[in-house]
Amino acid sequence: MIKFSNKQLKVPELMRPVYMVTGGQSKFGRAIPEKRTEELCVDALTMAAEMIGLSPAELKSYIHSCYYGHFADHFGDQLLGEAVIHDRLGLDPLGNIGIKTGGATGGSTLWEAVKAVASGYSDCALAMGWERMDEVPTDEGNFLISCAADKDWESPLGHIYTGYYAVMAQRYWQIFGKAEDSFRKTLAEISVKHHGYARMNPFAQSPMDITVEDVLKSPVVAFPLRALDCCLMSVGAACAIICDEKTAQELSKNSPHKPLRIWVAAGSHTLRPADRRDMDIPLLPNESEDQYKDLGERFPGGDRYPGFTGFLAARMAAWYGYRMSGVTDPTEDLDLLELHDAFTISDVQTYEDIGVRPYGEGRDYVESGDCYHTNPNTGKPGKLPSNISGGLIGCMHAVGATGIMQTFEVATHIWKRWAEVHGDQKRWKEFGRSKPDDWQDLQVKGAKRGMAISHAGVGSHVTSTILMDPDNLLKNAQ
């Protein structure tokens, strides 16, 4: 049984408001042999400068400390890669630090940068993340990823991370999905949606015009998960510039958009799912104490929390993040999400962890059409669109960059610049990709607030990054 003390449940407080001023990213691909990692990072930082009408040198002159997210040293065979990137970006002798929390590395990098600014240590911090997963064959890549599991108790079992993850999916599939064909179809719809949105994104690695049937016929990886249910292995970089209010205003003098308020909160859970102990469900502001009393009756076997079906780390990241930013109901208070869709089924699990739907009812977020840019049931805007970027399934999972890419994507909507960033013909051409004839502007109209969830492995680390238009803060925002 896990118990929390009141001290552990203290709502985190930032010492001063923190802003995301700009961001940028490189092209994402399965392999990018024509560029070194530092070139991709330069691409991302240059884009961030251009977004606010500055030269890279002008933007760099504001940066005071640097936070670098890069997970897998062994993929690149380079320790202290952060020092290489830092030098190549011309940011010596500023202080810098590397951050590694698996798939949540990008979100954790933002977490560190926000804390540095909130504390007053820096007025302007660079959060830059990258990953390069193309320098080993795929089966060796799977081996290297499996090293993120426990080396004595899990990794020798096939050296395949999907296997350690998918046992949780199996449990969710049987208990909450009731192994229904209709649920399997719902999962496939997520893949169709994310590959489809990726078609509108020039940065995205896996644009595909596919059907539910295509997903259901793709090769089995670990039943019920098939190849098209899984996220990508990627190369690429993304960055964000994090500032205090005064510096944010100064940097934004020539910017077409305003800086956004940013909060990041984090949660954690055991590296081995095997070590999970039972506990009461920590409730989000939109949940009640008696809400889950009959969970085990409605879903036999579903009363063990978090068991193998919930991500406690995601729940805690939302628990802290909502209270910091004043969110009382994510579906009402937020306008869009970018979720960590490592697998279609974990996307559904996360809907419940972050309170978009109650535990056991995650599939309704897809089936209701709420998660779409345009609700396929009504033809009207989706209530809370998610993963317009294409997510990890359609856009990329360049691990250290992922959480930053998601956050940048949310920002482009609040800035009303989604179409400009994603529709520019010049960018499509530069990336060697063809803009589809039926390209669609996926700007979420009127977006004021959004959230990105960055998630590691089987749920060892999760962050929630919440962005808001500073003129549309929630009542109880810090």
Add this chain to the structure above:
Amino acid sequence: MSMFGQVYVKNGRYKLKGDFHHLTPNTPIKNADRSWKLMGVTNPRDMTYIHTYGGEAPFFEALGEGKLLGSRCDNKECEFKGTIYQPFRIHCPDCLGRNSAVDMTEQARKNARIHTFMVCERSGAFNILDKPIKFVNVEFEGVSTILMSYLSVGDPEIGMKLVPIFRTTNPTYTILDLSWVPDGTGEEQLPEGFSF
């Protein structure tokens, strides 16, 4: 002639014998799309790591002897005294006191069940298990956690009663020395080297 790297401990220090790495020449990577211009190089490497099990060593040694060890917090001051852990934890996660090893082989034979499972068609490099790999997470009555392992016989189902089997002939001294079969499986069905 080269031999695999071997290690033992004497006087608190590692003693090494044999070859721990093998040299392979690198080769250039050229770009067929750009007149075979140089793009990079391969970096081959073959190394042997030296790894201690520390306080978990009794668990891994016991597998080869046909025993499954769990661990239990016996600290009278601990709020969660008496909690049993499988996977074996050296320290109690609450009080951080040193746990006691407990032999839970008989308990596992009587009340182990599949909590969840996954049949995995793929593997990473260096895998030595036969595919498909049948991952099982095994729950035990009275144990607070749920062990990950693999099924050697039959097809898994949630709730299925299992019994442990152990690689007692030529053990590898890894977690692969422990596997599971459905209750009622005959000795003749066990993989080579394994026994109940």
